[in-house]
Amino acid sequence: MIGVIYDDAYLEHKPPRYHIENPSRVSSIMSALYQRNIPIERPVTNVNEWLVKVHDLTYIHQIDSACEGNYVFIDADTYVSPGTCRAARLAVGAVIKGIDKVLSGEWNAAYAVVRPPGHHVGRSGRALMAPTQGFCIFNNVAVGAVYALSRGIDRVAILDFDVHHGNGTQEIFYNDPRVLYISLHQDPVTIFPGTGFIGEVGEGEGEGFNVNVPLPPLTGDDAYQDALNRVVWPIINEFKPQLILVSLGFDAHELETIANLRLSLNTYAEMFRGLRDLIGMVKGVIFVLEGGYNFEVLSRGSRLLVDIMSNRDFEIDEESTVTDPRVKSRVNSVIKEVVGVHKQYWHIE
Ligand SMILES: [Zn+2]
Incomplete structure (x- = not known):
């Protein structure tokens, strides 16, 4: 059973002027989900104990003092409003609540419908030299992974399907073999945050536990699903995580103007089915x-x-997209290169 975690506080993280990352994103999701008769719970409220295990105190204080003022941009993309600090803590709290629900056996899946998003924030804000924090305040998924480890889980996989590389998440777990990070994203040469190359495989004990699959612009359903089948599912099956956290971005869809991949919901359905089949x-x-x-x-x-x-x-009212042959052959080379680099860590070919 899947349950949803949501709080109206997410609507109080508000941009000072029109911004693409705005409260209507989660309200449009929730109006679709209210018709579905599934359990909806509220997030855990006290998360400071876990927040400090991922983020520097200086960074947390900097955000808290920005919330005390009026509406400000902390970088060219990322804003803080008076309601941001509560929303951002409850975004973390939603992930923690989801983990509690799953570990207690009440649910086997949870959907945290949260904002602000998180995967671009590192320990102290901007991660891996990115120009901005890309709309993110606290790394929700990262705090969730750390929380899960503290609850007796030994292996967590984070699958990042957002069209952008999760530079923050990569930075936080780069040396940590307990957290496997796999990201499929648009080629960083062509899009923010400029990281997520194949050679970034993790360091020290974490070497091999960071897997990046940078896909060229115009990658469609068929080519993306090749990457899922040849890289993502085999590595997940070998790693055998006890828990999977998904950084779920819908911005790889072809209707998204912020990026240039060409997925239809058919590929999202494939990801969801693949994950459903891993439950157990x-x-x-x-x-x-x-x-x-x-x-x-x-x-x-x-x-x-x-x-x-x-x-x-379910019904998907969209045609599958077919990748142009020239782009598809570039995707094939990317997959080959990923396999070439990671076959020393995993049984993939
Ligand atoms: Zn994104």
């Missing part, structure tokens, strides 16, 4: 909203997620 091997899957800015895609994609995870019939 894993105690549960926690989906955490990251990007996605087209309200139609957000609401239809979220409905698809809960329908698939609760084994309901």
Whole structure:
């Protein structure tokens, strides 16, 4: 069973002027989900104990004092409003609540419909020399992974399907073999945050536990699914995580104007089905909203997620996209290169 975690406090993280990352994103998702008759719970409220295990105190204080003022931009992309600090803590609290629900056996999947998003924030804000924090305040998924480890879980996988590389998450767990990070994203040469190359494989004990699959612009369903089948599922099956956290971005969809991949919801359905089939091997899957800015895609994609995870019939009213042969051959070379680099750590070919 899948449950949703949400709080109206997420609407109080407000931009000072029009911004693509705005409260209507989560309201459009929730109006689609309210019709679905699934459990909706509120986040855990006291998260400071866990927040400090991921973020520097100086960074947390800097954000808290920005919230005391009026509406400010802390960098060219990222704003803080008076309601941001509560929203951002409750975004972390939603992931923690989802983990509690799954570990208690009450649910086997959870969907944290949260904002602000998190995967671009590192320990102290901007991660890996990125120009900005890309709309993110606290790294929700990272705090969730650390919380899960403290609850007796030994192996957590973070799957990042957002179209942008999760530079913050990569930075935080780069040396940590207990947290496997796998990201499929648009080629960093062509898009923010400029990291997520194949050679970034982790360091020290964490070497081999960071897997990046940078896909060229215009990658469509067929080519993306090749990457899922040849890289993502085999590595997950070998790592055998006890828990999977998904950085769920809908911004790889072809209707998204912020990026240039060409996925339809058919590929999202494939990801959701693949994850549903892992339940049993894993105690549960926690989906955490990251990007996605087209309200139609957000609401239809979220409905698809809960329908698939609760084994309901579903319909996808979209044609699958076919990758142009020239782009497809570039995707093939990327997959080959990823396999070439990672076959020393995993049984992939
Ligand atoms: Zn994104």
